[in-house]
Amino acid sequence: MSDLRRRVASWDVLVVLLTVVVLVTAAGVVENFGTSRNATFLVLDLLPIALVALPMTLIIVTGEIDLSVASTLGLCSAVMGLLWNNGLSLESIIGICVLLGAVLGVVNGFLVTALGLPSLAVTIGTLALYRGLAFVVLGDGAVADFPLAFTGWVTGTIGGTPIPNVGIPLVVLAVLFGVALHATPFGRSLFAIGANAQAAHFSGIRVARTTFWLYVLSGAVAGLAGVLWTLRYSSARADNGAGLELAVVAAVLLGGVSIFGGKGTLPGVLAGVVLLAALQNALRLEDVSGQALNIVTGVLLVASVLLPNIATSIRTSWQRRRLRRAAAQ
Amino acid sequence: MSSLATAPAAALQGLLRARELGIVLALAALVAYTAAGNPRFLSGQSIRDILLNTAILAVMAAGQAVVVITRNIDLSVGSVLAVSAFGVATLMSANPSLPIVVALLAGLAVGAACGLLNGVLVRYGRVPALVVTLGTLYIYRGVTYSWAGGQQVNADELPPHFLRFANDSILGVPWLVLIAVVVIGGVSLMMRNYRLGREMYAMGSSPQAAELAGIRVARNTIGAFLLSGALAGLAGVLFAARFGTVDAAAGTGYELNVVAAVVVGGVAVFGGSGTVWGAGLGALLLTVIGSALAVLDINQFWQQAIVGALIVLAIGADRLVAVRIAGSLRKRDSHV
Numbered sequence: 001m002s003d004l005r006r007r008v009a010s011w012d013v014l015v016v017l018l019t020v021v022v023l024v025t026a027a028g029v030v031e032n033f034g035t036s037r038n039a040t041f042l043v044l045d046l047l048p049i050a051l052v053a054l055p056m057t058l059i060i061v062t063g064e065i066d067l068s069v070a071s072t073l074g075l076c077s078a079v080m081g082l083l084w085n086n087g088l089s090l091e092s093i094i095g096i097c098v099l100l101g102a103v104l105g106v107v108n109g110f111l112v113t114a115l116g117l118p119s120l121a122v123t124i125g126t127l128a129l130y131r132g133l134a135f136v137v138l139g140d141g142a143v144a145d146f147p148l149a150f151t152g153w154v155t156g157t158i159g160g161t162p163i164p165n166v167g168i169p170l171v172v173l174a175v176l177f178g179v180a181l182h183a184t185p186f187g188r189s190l191f192a193i194g195a196n197a198q199a200a201h202f203s204g205i206r207v208a209r210t211t212f213w214l215y216v217l218s219g220a221v222a223g224l225a226g227v228l229w230t231l232r233y234s235s236a237r238a239d240n241g242a243g244l245e246l247a248v249v250a251a252v253l254l255g256g257v258s259i260f261g262g263k264g265t266l267p268g269v270l271a272g273v274v275l276l277a278a279l280q281n282a283l284r285l286e287d288v289s290g291q292a293l294n295i296v297t298g299v300l301l302v303a304s305v306l307l308p309n310i311a312t313s314i315r316t317s318w319q320r321r322r323l324r325r326a327a328a329q
Numbered sequence: 330m331s332s333l334a335t336a337p338a339a340a341l342q343g344l345l346r347a348r349e350l351g352i353v354l355a356l357a358a359l360v361a362y363t364a365a366g367n368p369r370f371l372s373g374q375s376i377r378d379i380l381l382n383t384a385i386l387a388v389m390a391a392g393q394a395v396v397v398i399t400r401n402i403d404l405s406v407g408s409v410l411a412v413s414a415f416g417v418a419t420l421m422s423a424n425p426s427l428p429i430v431v432a433l434l435a436g437l438a439v440g441a442a443c444g445l446l447n448g449v450l451v452r453y454g455r456v457p458a459l460v461v462t463l464g465t466l467y468i469y470r471g472v473t474y475s476w477a478g479g480q481q482v483n484a485d486e487l488p489p490h491f492l493r494f495a496n497d498s499i500l501g502v503p504w505l506v507l508i509a510v511v512v513i514g515g516v517s518l519m520m521r522n523y524r525l526g527r528e529m530y531a532m533g534s535s536p537q538a539a540e541l542a543g544i545r546v547a548r549n550t551i552g553a554f555l556l557s558g559a560l561a562g563l564a565g566v567l568f569a570a571r572f573g574t575v576d577a578a579a580g581t582g583y584e585l586n587v588v589a590a591v592v593v594g595g596v597a598v599f600g601g602s603g604t605v606w607g608a609g610l611g612a613l614l615l616t617v618i619g620s621a622l623a624v625l626d627i628n629q630f631w632q633q634a635i636v637g638a639l640i641v642l643a644i645g646a647d648r649l650v651a652v653r654i655a656g657s658l659r660k661r662d663s664h665v
Contacts, residue, residue: 065459111641120402120459121598121644124588129637135630238630243582246463259457291577294471302464305456 011308012256012268019275026282033282036162043164044155044232046277048073048241050170050270051225052248053255054177055218057269060252061181062211063194063261064112064119069222070244071130072104074237076226078134081143081236090150094227101223102216104130109215113208127245134238143236154231166228173221178266186210194261250297251276254304275300348595348603348650352610356617363621370624377503379613379620381495381571384509387612388564389583390590391516392444392557394608397591398520399553400533400600401451401458406561407583408469409443413565415473418482418575425488432491432566440562441555443469448554452547458554466584470577477577484573495570505567512560513609520605529553533600589636590615593643597651615639 027034052069059066076097083093104126111122156165181187192200193207201207230236255272257264276297283293363370389406396403413436421432443465450461484492497504520526528549532539540546569575594611596603618639619632 111645115645115648117641117644117648118598121592122641124585124592125637125640125644127637128585128589128633128640132631132634132637136628136634139628139630246466249463250467253460253463259460291474292471294467294474296471298464298467298469298471301467302450302454302456302461305460306450306454309455 010256011304012265012271015255015268015275015304016271019271019278022275022278022282026278030282030285032285038281038285039162040157040164042277042281043162043167043170045281046273047164047166047170047232048225048229048244049248049251049277050273051173051228052218052222052244053251053269053273054173054266055214055221056248056252057255057257057264057266058177058181058190059119059211059214059218060249060257060259061190061194061261061264062214063197064211064214065123065249065259066108066119066215066218067123067245067249068104068108068126068130069218069225069248070241071127071134072101072219072222073226073229073241073244074239075104075130075134075137076101076223077230077236077240078138078238080227080230081138084143084146084236090147097227098220098223101226102220104223105216105219106212108219109212112215113212131238131242138236138238140238144234146231146234146236151231151234154228166232169224174266174270181266190214191262194258194263196262247276247297250301254300256304259305272304348647349607349610351646352594352607352614356610356614359614359617359621363624367624370621375620375624379616380506381503382620383613383616384503384505385564385567385571386583386586386590386616387509387609388512388560388567389557389587390594390608390612391512391605392560393587393591394594394596394603394605395516395520395529396458396553396557397588397596397598398533398600398603399529399550400536401550401553402462402588402598403444403447403458403554403557403561404462404584404588405443405447405465405469406557406564406587407580408466408473409440409558409561410565410568410580410583411473411577412443412469413439413562414569414575414579415477415482415565415577417566418487418569421488421491421569422482422486427488429491429494432570433563436562436566437559438562440565441559443562444555444558445551447558448551451554452550470581473579474577479577481574481576482569487569487573491570492573495567505571508563508567509609512563513606516556517605517609525549525552530601533602535601586615586636587612589640592640593636595643595647597647598644 032038052073056066056069079100080093080097083096084090088096108119108123108126111117111126112119154164154166157163158165158167181190189200189205189210192203192205193210197207226240229240233240251272252264252269253259253272254276255264255269257269279296280293283296360370369375389410393403393406416439417432417436420435421427447458447461447465450456450465451458454461494504499507502510520529528539528544531542531544532546532549536546565580568579572579590612591603591608592598592611593614594603594608596608615636618635622629622632622635
């Protein structure tokens with residue numbers, strides 16, 4: 001019973017419920033929200049954030065952070081444009097870009113694990129570095145003449161359903177990450193590292209190696225997100241995805257992952273991503289300025305940590321009062 | 330015994346001093362190299378521009394340095410700048426007769442209110458500073474956008490004395506630069522010589538120990554955020570006066586530059602070490618790099634990449650110093 005209550009009261013379950021409520025309400029209240037065309041756009045909009053949020057969840061669960069993801073996305077997009085201008089085939093370009101993302105992740109992982117530098121500072125540094133390199137590669141121009149076969153596939157849908165084709169890699173990756181985090185020893189080791197890295201080290205977990213590969217993974221997924229972003233808007237630009245890292249971190253924290261590590265679920269994070277995207281989409285359909293939505297994002301982000309804290313302190317003060325009353329009797 | 334105890338302390342201080350010395354040397358080398366390539370780099374106008382551009386960043390870096398020294402971070406400064414800049418610009422265009430002092434005080438007050446909210450949420454809400462200020466980064470920016478509603482305040486709507494303030498000098502020193510120097514000097518002094526400042530270093534070194542030692546951690550934490558907010562608000566006024574045209578996007582992404590200046594300036598991200606004037610030097614170095622690239626005719630796009638590389642280099646150097654200090658302390662302990 002108390003386990004059930006704790007489960008219902010936990011933040012990630014609340015976010016899932018809140019997301020369902022928002023989706024249902026928006027479909028009922030907001031004109032055109034429930035249309036299949038809008039559903040397609042909704043999935044396309046949340047795709048890059050959802051993709052990057054998957055490895056980000058794993059990284060934050062271990063108590064680290066990767067703020068360079070959006071810049072990795074931008075640099076991969078810029079390189080994609082450069083290589084396309086130089087006449088490489090798009091198939092090989094896509095491979096190269098994902099690989100490039102992984103290499104950028106290697107740099108982060110090396111700095112964080114081999115040199116022992118704080119990940120927050122390192123990835124703020126590489127955030128600037130990778131974005132700067134993106135501008136060095138492509139300047140402020142754009143490459144837009146990607147073949148329709150590819151751009152059409154990204155924006156296209158599966159058969160007659162409103163689900164876009166790119167939903168397939170997203171779902172596959174989400175399942176892979178979810179299983180890895182919640183159903184394998186590897187996933188348990190991530191929670192152990194996040195709860196206490198030193199204790200994890202002494203219980204035989206290779207902390208540095210695990211963290212290193214998480215950064216490589218994060219870079220590779222950000223590279224893939226860069227490829228899909230470029231194809232979706234049919235435009236390779238150095239500033240693609242600028243500021244996306246904050247949206248991703250916001251979604252992950254909103255989904256109930258603790259910034260201190262050791263706590264969080266992938267379904268919660270995905271709900272957080274959908275919640276933010278659905279709110280944005282619904283408000284845009286209602287002609288509310290997208291920037292005013294910033295307020296909602298910020299309030300939800302702070303509330304995601306504040307409300308559970310308040311709930312805990314109320315519960316402890318009740319318990320204390322009950323104990324005191326018991327002691328008085 | 331006491332001489333034995335002070336010797337490593339002096340060595341430690343020497344190393345820390347070397348940290349700021351490193352920035353000064355890098356700065357000197359960069360200026361010398363650039364001036365050799367193009368002597369106009371050292372012309373009065375060029376130096377003036379660099380200092381004016383540094384002023385806004387340095388004022389924000391001073392507040393950020395204090396927050397980072399207490400082992401927190403304030404990512405909301407760019408958005409606070411926007412609230413303040415837009416608010417003050419609106420105020421001045423509606424009441425053109427108001428003196429500059431009122432504008433400065435209004436900016437400080439708006440910023441302080443924003444910072445107070447950050448500090449209260451961090452301390453009493455027990456929400457990590459990164460989460461709070463990431464949230465308020467969005468909130469303050471969103472408030473500014475809703476308030477502005479797509480409008481902007483143009484230079485011709487602002488009273489002339491307000492715009493002149495950004496270019497006027499007193500004894501040859503521009504007001505903006507003077508304000509930045511006073512802020513950096515004042516906050517440095519507070520952190521170095523006063524009890525409040527030393528308590529903040531102690532909090533950053535070990536929050537639990539500070540609490541147990543009877544330091545009023547709550548007051549100081551909120552104070553640090555209040556200061557950072559107020560200085561970002563002040564920077565907003567300077568921004569409005571310097572650029573004249575203010576819209577809701579003012580200062581977008583500034584938080585990154587400010588954190589970069591602080592980190593490059595030798596303030597450790599995990600708190601407890603570094604100086605405010607080091608952060609000021611960091612701000613100067615970042616600005617000089619930007620100007621030097623332009624003067625040397627190097628692609629401007631390199632600037633951000635160089636800043637990024639510099640951040641990584643700076644924290645790498647800090648790590649090296651920390652490892653060496655730990656090593657020397659361990660050696661000393663083994664002799665005792």
